[in-house]
Amino acid sequence: MPMRIADSRIRSFVETQKATTAPKISDSNVIDLLAAVGDGSRATFDKMKADLTKPGITRAQQLELAKSGLTRSEKSDIGQLLDKSGFAMDPGAKNFLEALIDRAPLQETFGPLSFAVTGDQKNGIAGTAKAGEVIEAINLSTAPSGRLHLADTMVIGTADASGKFLGTMPDVKEGDMIRLRARAADGSTSDWITIQAKGIETRDTRNAVVNLERVDLAATADGITVTHNTKRPLSEPGAQIRFVNARTGEKVDVTATDVGSLPAGLKLPGKAGDEFKVSVSDGKNNVDHAAVTGTLKVPGGTGGIVGVDLPDPKMHKDEMNADGTPKFKLERFTGPLFLNEPTPGDVRQGAIGNCYFPAALASVAHLNPQAIKDMIKQNPDGTYTVRFFENGNRNRPVEIKLDSDLYVRAWGGPIYGSSLGGSTSKESMELWYPLIEKAYAQWKGSYDAIGNGGSAGRVMSEVVGRSQGYEWVSPGSEQRLFDRIKSDIARGVPVAAGTHGSDQASLYTNTGVYANHAYSVLGVEEKNGEKFVKLRNPWGQSEAGNDGKNDGFFSLPMKDFTKLYSSLYVLN
Amino acid sequence: MAKPPEPIDEVLPAADSAVLAKVTRIVEQAPQQAYERSLETSLPTTAAKQVVELEVTKVLFGQLAKSGAKVQVIKPEGAYALREGNQGPFVLGKTDAGVEILGRYGPDTWPEAAVKQAAAALGKH
Numbered sequence: 061m062p063m064r065i066a067d068s069r070i071r072s073f074v075e076t077q078k079a080t081t082a083p084k085i086s087d088s089n090v091i092d093l094l095a096a097v098g099d100g101s102r103a104t105f106d107k108m109k110a111d112l113t114k115p116g117i118t119r120a121q122q123l124e125l126a127k128s129g130l131t132r133s134e135k136s137d138i139g140q141l142l143d144k145s146g147f148a149m150d151p152g153a154k155n156f157l158e159a160l161i162d163r164a165p166l167q168e169t170f171g172p173l174s175f176a177v178t179g180d181q182k183n184g185i186a187g188t189a190k191a192g193e194v195i196e197a198i199n200l201s202t203a204p205s206g207r208l209h210l211a212d213t214m215v216i217g218t219a220d221a222s223g224k225f226l227g228t229m230p231d232v233k234e235g236d237m238i239r240l241r242a243r244a245a246d247g248s249t250s251d252w253i254t255i256q257a258k259g260i261e262t263r264d265t266r267n268a269v270v271n272l273e274r275v276d277l278a279a280t281a282d283g284i285t286v287t288h289n290t291k292r293p294l295s296e297p298g299a300q301i302r303f304v305n306a307r308t309g310e311k312v313d314v315t316a317t318d319v320g321s322l323p324a325g326l327k328l329p330g331k332a333g334d335e336f337k338v339s340v341s342d343g344k345n346n347v348d349h350a351a352v353t354g355t356l357k358v359p360g361g362t363g364g365i366v367g368v369d370l371p372d373p374k375m376h377k378d379e380m381n382a383d384g385t386p387k388f389k390l391e392r393f394t395g396p397l398f399l400n401e402p403t404p405g406d407v408r409q410g411a412i413g414n415c416y417f418p419a420a421l422a423s424v425a426h427l428n429p430q431a432i433k434d435m436i437k438q439n440p441d442g443t444y445t446v447r448f449f450e451n452g453n454r455n456r457p458v459e460i461k462l463d464s465d466l467y468v469r470a471w472g473g474p475i476y477g478s479s480l481g482g483s484t485s486k487e488s489m490e491l492w493y494p495l496i497e498k499a500y501a502q503w504k505g506s507y508d509a510i511g512n513g514g515s516a517g518r519v520m521s522e523v524v525g526r527s528q529g530y531e532w533v534s535p536g537s538e539q540r541l542f543d544r545i546k547s548d549i550a551r552g553v554p555v556a557a558g559t560h561g562s563d564q565a566s567l568y569t570n571t572g573v574y575a576n577h578a579y580s581v582l583g584v585e586e587k588n589g590e591k592f593v594k595l596r597n598p599w600g601q602s603e604a605g606n607d608g609k610n611d612g613f614f615s616l617p618m619k620d621f622t623k624l625y626s627s628l629y630v631l632n
Numbered sequence: 633m634a635k636p637p638e639p640i641d642e643v644l645p646a647a648d649s650a651v652l653a654k655v656t657r658i659v660e661q662a663p664q665q666a667y668e669r670s671l672e673t674s675l676p677t678t679a680a681k682q683v684v685e686l687e688v689t690k691v692l693f694g695q696l697a698k699s700g701a702k703v704q705v706i707k708p709e710g711a712y713a714l715r716e717g718n719q720g721p722f723v724l725g726k727t728d729a730g731v732e733i734l735g736r737y738g739p740d741t742w743p744e745a746a747v748k749q750a751a752a753a754l755g756k757h
Contacts, residue, residue: 513675565679566713577634
């Protein structure tokens with residue numbers, strides 16, 4: 061027998077849960093349910109929610125509050141939820157609901173229900189959690205156009221001794237969908253809760269986005285299968301995505317799931333070779349789907365990218381003549397792939413804006429040299445094959461076959477990435493780093509495609525085959541970042557860091573650190589009670605301090621690190 | 633944009649002078665475009681042009697400034713920005729607009745010893 065929920069807020073809660081991939085009543089979202097039953101003439105929903113999450117409140121006090129506004133019909137609604145919804149339930153939440161309708165005694169051992177977001181987001185994201193819990197968040201509305209996985213969260217704050225937190229996220233706009241969770245000191249996390257930012261602007265003017273690189277189409281006997289090919293979100297939860305077959309004009313509208321993905325089993329009418337125009341609406345903007353995001357073409361039925369054989373990468377545009385010819389010539393390099401075990405000191409950035417790439421490779425070489433050795437091999441015909449993992453997914457290897465021709469300066473040394481610690485002559489230079497960089501340029505399209513900025517986290521992810529994460533760096537985060545780096549390095553997981561942008565360049569002159577730049581993070585250490593982070597400049601020179609070597613390796617006090625650096629790139 | 637400093641022998645032939653100096657004043661500061669905080673680095677973004685006053689403490693080569701003199705020079709739009717108190721070797725070149733600081737990172741581009749060595753090799757005194 062289906063549920064017949066009388067209370068509109070409880071009904072809304074049920075509908076929201078049903079729309080998710082795994083409906084669940086958790087210790088976190090049950091607070092919304094309790095606020096719904098606790099409201100009434102005595103208190104509004106928002107007031108009740110604020111009271112229920114008041115710092116220091118006990119579980120018994122929460123029950124008393126919720127019961128104070130409970131009506132007979134709401135009691136019936138809760139009973140139906142327990143008996144008929146089929147939703148998964150956290151034990152603590154289930155006990156609370158049972159106690160609410162007098163089916164079971166309240167078990168105090170579960171502790172008060174916690175972790176909720178309160179109020180609007182005009183001045184940040186405020187709420188309650190258990191004291192000391194760290195609040196992690198991701199902006200689901202901007203993630204589809206970025207390079208973030210659903211779990212690529214940033215830390216926005218920590219609950220104080222009373223359980224209150226106030227976090228800030230950059231670039232949150234009215235209407236954005238924000239996903240949050242609380243992380244305890246033992247690493248355990250709460251369930252996710254998702255909020256829609258409000259109170260920031262008068263109205264939401266940004267349309268939802270859909271990232272078409274994250275969709276694969278494949279022709280089958282009964283239509284076109286549509287696969288969301290990554291754990292990164294495809295679009296904003298709740299967005300309406302429209303596929304229009306350009307050949308037949310047939311339209312299919314789907315709603316993005318609570319994690320910004322496509323409904324399971326989605327199929328489109330069409331055949332191999334068809335093109336689909338894709339548009340997206342968030343219900344407020346582009347409601348007529350007039351603006352098309354892009355086009356997807358159905359290939360010949362098979363997916364996957366293996367054994368890619370792409371043309372040689374062209375030079376960066378700065379090194380091209382007006383007629384499109386390169387200013388520098390290619391030379392065949394014939395040195396060994398490895399002179400010895402790969403190390404960070406092997407890597408040197410060339411005259412190209414891709415610091416993120418050598419910084420990432422040096423970080424991987426520092427902790428996992430075997431990963432470097434595994435990703436490149438010499439073929440019997442003298443060519444090389446380099447393997448990356450698309451989007452950090454080990455099930456999506458991308459293999460690039462390349463020769464060892466490198467662009468050289470007039471005196472013969474490579475203009476782009478090269479190896480340090482030995483000769484740069486074409487007969488003897490160690491080749492692993494410059495060839496991996498060349499393969500990356502070949503994969504992405506050209507040296508220009510990789511030479512105008514990028515993310516070290518993304519590269520580490522594509523090299524190691526793990527999803528990427530990041531933490532914003534700011535003064536006050538010394539201990540947290542010290543612990544994070546120490547823990548990741550101990551686990552053999554590479555770490556890198558990026559400095560602030562060019563608009564803050566005056567912070568850097570005479571510090572030995574450079575703006576708009578990526579560095580390998582090699583470890584942390586404590587000297588005389590002061591905490592330091594060990595870094596390497598991918599230039600292989602220019603560093604903070606004066607250790608007399610000028611080899612790019614240096615230690616920086618954590619207090620300076622949090623001032624001069626903006627982001628820490630990690631892997632999940 | 634976080635490229636490594638240029639090889640000094642690519643820049644020094646165009647230089648007219650090199651000095652050790654300290655920035656004593658920011659004379660002009662062009663409007664600085666604000667960039668959104670980003671997870672990406674090496675982005676093709678720049679720090680705005682400045683005109684700064686340098687107090688010269690030592691001349692490494694050339695006639696553009698004398699030791700003890702204060703000179704106004706142009707910090708072109710690029711990868712670095714100066715503030716009062718910055719110091720180091722400044723490689724200078726004359727342009728139509730005035731005297732300009734050369735090297736991708738100004739006083740942080742090359743150490744004094746490298747400038748002196750390269751200048752000597754080119755016969756610049």
